[in-house]
Amino acid sequence: MNPKPKIAVHKFASCDGCQLAFLNAGEKFLELAQLVEIVHFVEAGMVAPDRPVDIAFIEGSISTPEHLDHIRAIRGHSRFLVTIGACATAGGIQALRNLADADEWIAGVYAQPRYIRSLATSTPVSHHVKVDFELWGCPVNTPQVMAAIRQLLFGVMPVDEHDKVCMDCKRSQTVCVMVTQGVPCMGPVTRTGCGAICPRFGRDCYACYGPAENANSLALGRRFEGLGLMPDAVARRFLFINNAAPVFAEAGRRWSGADD
Amino acid sequence: MDTILGPECMNSNEKIQGWMPRERFDELFGALSALGYTCYGPQVRDHAIVYARITSSGELPRGVTDAQQPGSYRLTHSEGGRWFDWANGPQALKPLLFAPRESLWRVARDAQGRLSFTPAAERPAKIALIGARACDLAALRLQDQHFLEGAYVDEAYAARRRNLLVVAVNCTRPASTCFCVSTGDGPRAASGFDIALTELDDGFVAEAGSPVGGEILGTLVFDAASRVQVKDADEAIAQGAQQQVRSLPSRNLRDVLFDNLDHPRWDDVAARCLSCGNCTSVCPTCFCHRETEEPQLDGTASGHLREWDSCFTQGHSYIHGLTVRAATRERYRQWLTHKLGSWHDQYGRSGCVGCGRCIAWCPVGIDIAEEATALHGGGK
Ligand code: SF4
Ligand code: SF4
Ligand code: SF4
Ligand code: SF4
Numbered sequence: 113m114n115p116k117p118k119i120a121v122h123k124f125a126s127c128d129g130c131q132l133a134f135l136n137a138g139e140k141f142l143e144l145a146q147l148v149e150i151v152h153f154v155e156a157g158m159v160a161p162d163r164p165v166d167i168a169f170i171e172g173s174i175s176t177p178e179h180l181d182h183i184r185a186i187r188g189h190s191r192f193l194v195t196i197g198a199c200a201t202a203g204g205i206q207a208l209r210n211l212a213d214a215d216e217w218i219a220g221v222y223a224q225p226r227y228i229r230s231l232a233t234s235t236p237v238s239h240h241v242k243v244d245f246e247l248w249g250c251p252v253n254t255p256q257v258m259a260a261i262r263q264l265l266f267g268v269m270p271v272d273e274h275d276k277v278c279m280d281c282k283r284s285q286t287v288c289v290m291v292t293q294g295v296p297c298m299g300p301v302t303r304t305g306c307g308a309i310c311p312r313f314g315r316d317c318y319a320c321y322g323p324a325e326n327a328n329s330l331a332l333g334r335r336f337e338g339l340g341l342m343p344d345a346v347a348r349r350f351l352f353i354n355n356a357a358p359v360f361a362e363a364g365r366r367w368s369g370a371d372d
Numbered sequence: 373m374d375t376i377l378g379p380e381c382m383n384s385n386e387k388i389q390g391w392m393p394r395e396r397f398d399e400l401f402g403a404l405s406a407l408g409y410t411c412y413g414p415q416v417r418d419h420a421i422v423y424a425r426i427t428s429s430g431e432l433p434r435g436v437t438d439a440q441q442p443g444s445y446r447l448t449h450s451e452g453g454r455w456f457d458w459a460n461g462p463q464a465l466k467p468l469l470f471a472p473r474e475s476l477w478r479v480a481r482d483a484q485g486r487l488s489f490t491p492a493a494e495r496p497a498k499i500a501l502i503g504a505r506a507c508d509l510a511a512l513r514l515q516d517q518h519f520l521e522g523a524y525v526d527e528a529y530a531a532r533r534r535n536l537l538v539v540a541v542n543c544t545r546p547a548s549t550c551f552c553v554s555t556g557d558g559p560r561a562a563s564g565f566d567i568a569l570t571e572l573d574d575g576f577v578a579e580a581g582s583p584v585g586g587e588i589l590g591t592l593v594f595d596a597a598s599r600v601q602v603k604d605a606d607e608a609i610a611q612g613a614q615q616q617v618r619s620l621p622s623r624n625l626r627d628v629l630f631d632n633l634d635h636p637r638w639d640d641v642a643a644r645c646l647s648c649g650n651c652t653s654v655c656p657t658c659f660c661h662r663e664t665e666e667p668q669l670d671g672t673a674s675g676h677l678r679e680w681d682s683c684f685t686q687g688h689s690y691i692h693g694l695t696v697r698a699a700t701r702e703r704y705r706q707w708l709t710h711k712l713g714s715w716h717d718q719y720g721r722s723g724c725v726g727c728g729r730c731i732a733w734c735p736v737g738i739d740i741a742e743e744a745t746a747l748h749g750g751g752k
Contacts, residue, residue, distance in 0.1 A: 282653035283472035292419035300648035
């Protein structure tokens with residue numbers, strides 16, 4: 113019998129929330145451990161960052177000089193490299209510093225800024241090494257991660273779920289919050305995967321799953337203006353968890369006046 | 373007045389019509405549940421009128437009406453406390469029959485590698501839907517045509533359809549987004565119902581549209597409606613028809629659309645459109661779906677899932693290695709040229725029944741009637 117495929121879960125600049133898609137999976141996590149050998153996953157107690165693996169999951173953005181070396185080393189000994197979450201896939205909320213003077217922020221936040229050594233930018237893994245598949249979300253969820261693993265174990269690339277949140281919102285028979293309440297829902301430009309959880313609880317989507325395919329952020333931004341949002345408020349809808357994703361960054365620049 | 377209502381409008385005087393006093397309405401729930409039906413009806417939920425499980429008239433949207441505009445739906449108070457004084461909500465009957473998401477079959481692999489397939493066990497409840505509108509019934513007719521009358525019968529749809537009973541309520545207060553008069557589909561429910569009601573202040577004029585509808589009305593032993601009551605009901609519907617402000621430029625836009633595939637309006641609408649699929653999801657006639665696998669983690673079994681899709685998704689036009697309609701311009705053009713164009717070839721009529729849902733529930737308020745008018749050569 114073939115040896116079990118090996119997987120690793122690595123952490124970069126992140127909150128650790130995406131790793132919970134594994135750790136909170138309950139029985140599924142045990143089932144997974146039957147199917148694969150988990151060789152490195154610090155939060156679960158396995159520490160072997162340098163062992164070659166079949167699938168390396170990367171949580172977190174590239175934010176320090178050490179991260180640059182570390183991510184290249186992982187790429188070198190991983191057959192498939194899959195990013196999990198907004199940080200690894202788009203730079204995360206911490207990429208907001210890309211729009212500001214990072215040193216100034218560090219000086220403003222830390223009493224002893226000289227102990228902080230970070231890059232001026234927070235960037236997605238794909239800016240540094242080849243990424244085979246990206247799982248969006250802040251955080252990613254268990255069914256999403258397990259579905260990707262299952263497909264990789266079948267020997268196929270996972271299906272890229274990139275439709276808009278609106279499609280799942282309607283399939284779940286949720287009444288549209290933007291149309292009935294005039295709140296600035298990001299669903300029409302946001303990638304599905306969460307099951308439209310915010311609209312199902314009566315609030316507007318805030319785009320934690322990043323941009324959907326063919327997202328028309330300019331048309332949605334104009335609609336938000338029509339709903340009465342000031343330009344700055346429109347900009348903040350886009351400059352949030354996935355602020356560095358290009359179509360959101362573009363809308364953000366436009367409504368924050370950075371394009372003028 | 374009959375000409376306004378269109379040729380499908382029956383002369384109500386030829387029908388036997390009963391009078392259901394308002395305080396006896398709940399007997400209808402009793403009669404339906406005695407026949408084994410679970411009742412669904414309009415209720416206020418999450419700032420809209422939606423069809424949901426209902427057991428008494430107390431749950432109906434009393435004294436509520438809907439103000440609909442492109443991209444906007446608001447409930448407001450309506451004088452007089454009627455129960456059906458609104459036009460429609462985000463969905464017609466479609467989700468009850470063409471499920472937004474359902475498992476069609478399951479496949480499992482045994483230790484020897486043999487595959488076995490099990491169809492989803494479909495034992496649908498008997499559902500009586502109270503409050504269907506004329507446009508909903510016209511759309512139901514089209515969905516029947518699509519799912520039941522082609523070369524392949526859709527089993528899941530058919531099983532639910534057999535168990536559906538429809539109590540229509542004629543529209544007396546269309547929304548500003550309604551244009552069923554122009555498509556010839558309302559506001560009077562012409563056919564496809566078991567019972568049809570028209571609401572007046574103190575009760576309902578009731579008529580049967582099927583043998584079972586007739587039996588139900590028979591068991592309730594209502595008096596015949598008076599000539600005045602019938603006249604008031606007819607006038608209320610006719611007034612509703614006159615209130616409609618929108619229209620399509622023609623009932624058959626097939627040639628106009630296909631002669632204008634390079635019209636600049638397609639670029640104009642593509643700049644506004646979010647390609648979000650809300651229009652197709654609320655449209656009561658749209659039937660596109662996608663099928664995917666939901667494999668179990670250990671890889672030994674998989675559910676075969678069907679769910680609503682839309683011509684506004686990338687996957688809708690994906691064929692190995694190629695997305696035929698990558699841009700919104702092509703996707704919007706597909707929606708309109710199919711709905712208002714090639715439906716005529718496929719189903720003998722346009723796919724639009726004038727319910728206005730795609731106008732109100734479009735997050736950016738794109739108006740199909742306005743777009744069609746512009747493409748037709750007029751409009752803004
Ligand atoms: S609530 Fe948001 S996600 Fe849902 S349909 Fe409306 S705009 Fe789309
Ligand atoms: S195209 Fe729009 S107005 Fe026509 S039936 Fe569909 S949702 Fe209703
Ligand atoms: S389109 Fe016609 S039948 Fe449908 S809700 Fe409006 S008025 Fe009623
Ligand atoms: S027309 Fe409106 S509802 Fe339809 S895809 Fe475009 S933006 Fe969405």
